[in-house]
Structures are given as structure tokens and as C-alpha cells.
Amino acid sequence: MQAKEIKDKLKLLIEQASAIDPQLSKRLDEINRWIKYIRPGSLTAKPFVLAFLLEVITDSTIWLIIQSLPSEAARQAKFNQMTPNESYWYSYLFPKWINSTDAKFYIWKKKMMAGEFNQFDGDIIKSIAQDIERREGKIWQRYIADLSMATDLIVSNHQQKPLCIQVTSVSEEFHEQKYEKWQNALQLWEIDRGLFLSYNPGESDFINQLVNVALYNSDHLAEGKYLNFS
Amino acid sequence: MVNQQEMNSITQVDEFAEILAAARRMQQDWLEYGLNFVHLYVEDVDGDWLETWGNDEILGNSLLGSIKEFLVSNDNVAVKIRYCLGDRSLFDLAINLEECLRITREDEKTSAVRDILARHLLTCDIELLDLANSLVEKL
Numbered sequence: 471m472q473a474k475e476i477k478d479k480l481k482l483l484i485e486q487a488s489a490i491d492p493q494l495s496k497r498l499d500e501i502n503r504w505i506k507y508i509r510p511g512s513l514t515a516k517p518f519v520l521a522f523l524l525e526v527i528t529d530s531t532i533w534l535i536i537q538s539l540p541s542e543a544a545r546q547a548k549f550n551q552m553t554p555n556e557s558y559w560y561s562y563l564f565p566k567w568i569n570s571t572d573a574k575f576y577i578w579k580k581k582m583m584a585g586e587f588n589q590f591d592g593d594i595i596k597s598i599a600q601d602i603e604r605r606e607g608k609i610w611q612r613y614i615a616d617l618s619m620a621t622d623l624i625v626s627n628h629q630q631k632p633l634c635i636q637v638t639s640v641s642e643e644f645h646e647q648k649y650e651k652w653q654n655a656l657q658l659w660e661i662d663r664g665l666f667l668s669y670n671p672g673e674s675d676f677i678n679q680l681v682n683v684a685l686y687n688s689d690h691l692a693e694g695k696y697l698n699f700s
Numbered sequence: 701m702v703n704q705q706e707m708n709s710i711t712q713v714d715e716f717a718e719i720l721a722a723a724r725r726m727q728q729d730w731l732e733y734g735l736n737f738v739h740l741y742v743e744d745v746d747g748d749w750l751e752t753w754g755n756d757e758i759l760g761n762s763l764l765g766s767i768k769e770f771l772v773s774n775d776n777v778a779v780k781i782r783y784c785l786g787d788r789s790l791f792d793l794a795i796n797l798e799e800c801l802r803i804t805r806e807d808e809k810t811s812a813v814r815d816i817l818a819r820h821l822l823t824c825d826i827e828l829l830d831l832a833n834s835l836v837e838k839l
């Protein structure tokens with residue numbers, strides 16, 4: 471597929487959504503309008519924007535199919551076909567994003583336009599995700615969750631209870647403020663528990679350790695808890 | 701023979717199963733290749749699609765046009781902003797202001813404009829919130 475076709479798909483979805491979910495149509499229209507202002511400066515800007523668009527298009531298509539179903543029972547049946555992480559995303563967080571206030575929407579628009587994509591953290595997050603899957607846990611990674619909901623991964627384990635986690639390096643300055651900001655973001659989105667994982671890149675085996683903590687807490691962390699692990 | 705309603709529902713089931721499978725496949729591709737997974741889906745990732753994204757629309761953007769027109773005018777708010785902006789880009793400021801002005805809630809709009817002014821202006825001897833208020837009124 472050519473990148474230009476993605477733009478055509480986005481425009482088609484804007485039209486389709488206007489009849490089914492006008493708020494989604496508005497969100498997609500905003501994305502279409504502000505993408506032209508992203509500075510293509512950094513090397514990762516283009517792949518990142520494309521990954522984001524592919525995801526938004528896929529998720530919006532899923533949402534529109536579900537929304538066009540005639541009854542609540544039919545919609546619920548679709549969510550039941552999903553894994554717990556997917557269902558948490560498509561039935562809870564994604565609609566929150568669609569219906570978020572303009573101010574919240576603005577936060578991630580700003581981040582994306584400024585090109586705040588960190589490839590190094592991206593590789594760490596991918597390694598954690600791979601390890602979780604190897605150990606038969608489940609992950610769901612969404613760029614929308616990363617940019618607006620301070621969530622790098624949604625993780626679930628034996629209990630099938632999705633947990634939002636954010637991963638950050640301990641060497642970073644203002645660690646405490648960052649933790650508080652993260653907690654506020656989660657509460658703002660009504661995410662009722664979360665795990666803030668700090669790693670020390672100098673330590674060997676830190677991925678394995680982070681995965682242990684993530685899997686354990688996905689099963690055991692109580693609601694209302696925002697755990698800071700470093 | 702299946703009736704039309706059953707037919708529709710079969711099509712919908714297939715479409716749903718297909719797109720959910722596609723979402724899962726994309727997730728697996730991300731797991732394997734990281735951000736580079738996009739090369740599996742898009743041939744011209746490094747082409748000029750981002751630079752030319754708005755080419756067919758930018759000329760028709762009347763809100764951006766009126767913001768730019770205001771910012772270069774002799775209105776005292778515009779003069780003040782240009783003075784505080786120094787040699788920074790007026791166009792960049794206009795683009796960011798356009799985004800804020802599309803916000804529907806008035807209080808959110810004004811605070812977003814204030815944040816933009818704080819980011820773009822070098823020094824300013826008047827309260828930014830007052831400046832944001834005057835700007836929102838005039839645009």
C-alpha cells in the first residue's frame with residue numbers, strides 16, 4: 471500500500487463515522503487536519519505517524535462495526551470474542567479517547583507534533599512485551615494509549631485482569647514529578663490501577679525483573695493502586 | 701436459502717473477524733519488528749507523503765488565513781505579540797493558535813492559547829492570560 475492510500479482510508483472513515491459516531495468522525499477529521507503540521511525532521515517521525523495512523527484506522531473500523539450492530543447484546547457478543555486486553559481497550563479506553571474533552575485531546579496532539587517519540591524506550595518496551603508473551607502473559611500496545619494515557623503497554627496474566635503500565639529509566643531527572651504526572655493522567659482517564667516501572671539500563675537482567683513485576687501485579691494489584699516500582 | 705438479514709449478519713461477522721485478526725496481526729508484527737513493522741504495510745514510508753499531506757487543503761484553510769492576517773495587522777494585540785515574539789516564526793505561532801481556536805469549550809480554549817503564547821513568546825511584560833483573553837476575543 472502507498473502512504474497516500476492511508477489518507478484516502480482516513481477520509482473514507484471520517485465519512486462513514488459521521489453517520490454512526492459523529493464524535494469519532496470529529497476526532498479523525500482533527501487528525502487529518504493537524505498531520506500536515508508535523509515536522510518530518512526526526513528520522514522516526516514518518517514511521518511513527520504511519521504506525522499511529524494504521525492503528526487508528528484499524529481501531530476505528532472495529533469500533534464502527536460494533537457500533538452499527540442493532541442491539542447491546544450483539545455489541546457485547548463482539549467484545550466477548552476479544553481477549554481481556556482487547557476488550558478493555560475497545561469497550562472502555564478507546565471510546566473514552568473518542569469522547570475525551572478537547573483539552574485532553576490537545577495534550578497528545580502537541581506531543582505528536584513536537585515529534586516526541588523515543589526509539590530507545592520503544593526497544594525496551596518491545597523487549598518487555600516479547601518476554602511477557604513468551605511467558606504466556608498477554609500484551610496490548612496502543613500508540614493512542616502511549617501518547618495520551620501515559621500507558622506503554624496493557625498487560626494481563628492468569629487472572630485476565632488488564633493492567634496499564636508505563637516504563638521509564640531511573641536515570642531520568644524529575645522521577646518523582648514524572649510519577650505524579652503519570653498517576654494524574656491515569657486518574658484523569660479513569661484507569662483504576664496502574665504500574666509505573668523504572669529500570670536501570672546498567673543492571674543486567676532488568677527486563678526479566680520488570681516482566682516478573684508486571685505479570686505479578688497484573689494478577690494482584692488492588693483497584694485504586696498506582697504502584698511506583700524502581 | 702439465507703434471507704437478506706441473515707446475509708447481512710454473516711457479512712458483518714466476517715468483516716469483524718477479519719479486522720480483529722488484522723489488528724492482532726499488526727500487533728504481532730510490532731512485537732517482532734518494533735516500529736519498523738510499518739514497512740510491511742506501506743511501501744513508501746520515507747516518501748514525501750507527510751510533507752505533501754495537506755497540499756490539497758491548505759489553501760482553503762480560512763481560519764489559518766484569518767489568524768495570519770490578524771497577526772500581521774496593526775491591532776494593538778497583534779503588535780504586542782509580534783514584539784514579544786522577537787525573531788521567532790509567526791507562521792508556527794499561527795498554526796498552533798489555529799489548533800487551539802478549534803477547541804469548543806471557552807475556558808479550555810483560552811488556557812490552550814495561553815500555553816501556546818507561553819511557549820512562543822520570548823518576554824512579555826503583560827499577563828499572558830489577559831493577552832490570551834484579548835486574542836480569543838479578537839479572532
